[in-house]
Amino acid sequence: xxxxxxxxxxxxxxxxxxxxxxxxxxxxxxxxxxxxxxxxxxxxxxxxxxxxxxxxxxxxxxxxxxxxxxxxxxxxxxxxxxxxxxxxxxxxxxxxxxxxxxxxxxxxxxxxxxxxxxxxxxxxxxxxxxxxxxxxxxxxxxxxxxxxxxxxxxxxxxxxxxxxxxxxxxxxxxxxxxxxxxxxxxxxxxxxxxxxxxxxxxxxxxxxxxxxxxxxxxxxxxxxxxxxxxxxxxxxxxxxxxxxxxxxxxxxxxx
Numbered sequence: 001x002x003x004x005x006x007x008x009x010x011x012x013x014x015x016x017x018x019x020x021x022x023x024x025x026x027x028x029x030x031x032x033x034x035x036x037x038x039x040x041x042x043x044x045x046x047x048x049x050x051x052x053x054x055x056x057x058x059x060x061x062x063x064x065x066x067x068x069x070x071x072x073x074x075x076x077x078x079x080x081x082x083x084x085x086x087x088x089x090x091x092x093x094x095x096x097x098x099x100x101x102x103x104x105x106x107x108x109x110x111x112x113x114x115x116x117x118x119x120x121x122x123x124x125x126x127x128x129x130x131x132x133x134x135x136x137x138x139x140x141x142x143x144x145x146x147x148x149x150x151x152x153x154x155x156x157x158x159x160x161x162x163x164x165x166x167x168x169x170x171x172x173x174x175x176x177x178x179x180x181x182x183x184x185x186x187x188x189x190x191x192x193x194x195x196x197x198x199x200x201x202x203x204x205x206x207x208x209x210x211x212x213x214x215x216x217x218x219x220x221x222x223x224x225x226x227x228x229x230x231x232x233x234x235x236x237x238x239x240x241x242x243x244x245x246x247x248x249x250x251x252x253x254x255x
Contacts, residue, residue: 036223071230074215081212082225083216084134088206089132089153089160092122096129099248100240102223103135103213106149106167107142107148108221112232115168117237120242128244132164135209135221141175143206150205151196152188 010205011238044061045051077083079094083099102118104111122130136146153160184190187210196202215231224231224240227247231240 007175016218018120054102069220070226071216074188074212075225075228077213078215081208082216083134085131085208088134089157089164090129091118091132091161092118092128092130094124095131096125097251098127098129098226098244099129099131100244101131101133101220103218103223104168104252105136105142105221106145106179111176111222112168114222114234115165117234117240119165120237121241125241127246132161133209133212134206135213135218135223136206137221141164141173144208145174145179145203146178147197148176149201150187152179153192154196155188155192156186162186 082101088101100118100121102111102114104114104167118130122128123130134149135148136142149160149163152163163182163186166186167179170178170182172178180190180193183193192231212225216223216225218230218232220232222234226240227250229243231243
């Protein structure tokens with residue numbers, strides 16, 4: 001490569017990087033300039049590889065900020081579906097000052113671990129409302145087990161939390177068979193369960209959950225919505241409790 005004066009190098013870097021990234025045929029830079037810029041950038045990055053980490057961190061920060069804006073927009077416009085859907089079961093205090101919405105799958109190992117977080121929190125906090133939003137994403141067994149759960153919820157809503165705790169806390173993989181066996185043991189009639197499961201609208205509730213999850217950036221379980229924040233993963237009772245406390249502080253003061 002022929003030698004560059006410092007000013008020419010700076011000018012090419014400043015004027016040419018965008019053109020290189022876009023790589024459009026209408027770029028004002030000629031082929032020789034592009035080749036020289038590419039060589040300069042490559043050599044500079046090889047000598048300063050920490051810049052790649054800075055770029056990655058900046059990209060992730062920008063992406064996270066954009067995601068939070070999108071999440072808040074979904075929460076603001078679809079709050080009724082998220083926090084007060086008639087398809088969901090709420091446990092704890094129905095008029096609690098703070099609501100946690102959990103997206104879960106009965107075959108999610110992390111959801112099973114997080115079950116104790118929920119039960120302990122609602123026992124310790126009589127002003128907490130916990131919404132259970134079914135989100136079957138871990139294969140056909142999960143979908144079928146959730147179909148049984150949905151039918152049980154419609155047939156015996158007063159026993160759904162007992163069903164939920166038993167199925168989530170059980171050993172082995174949740175399937176249609178294991179979920180149905182549990183439902184029958186709790187008093188459900190299998191024939192009526194099957195009628196509900198075979199209805200044309202059987203998947204509507206799950207489609208709504210998938211659509212909400214897409215708007216909230218949720219791709220795994222468990223995931224939670226607390227106020228205007230989406231929380232990913234089984235982060236533990238202490239983290240969830242801290243976020244609940246923060247919500248209450250925000251409700252009583254300007255955040």
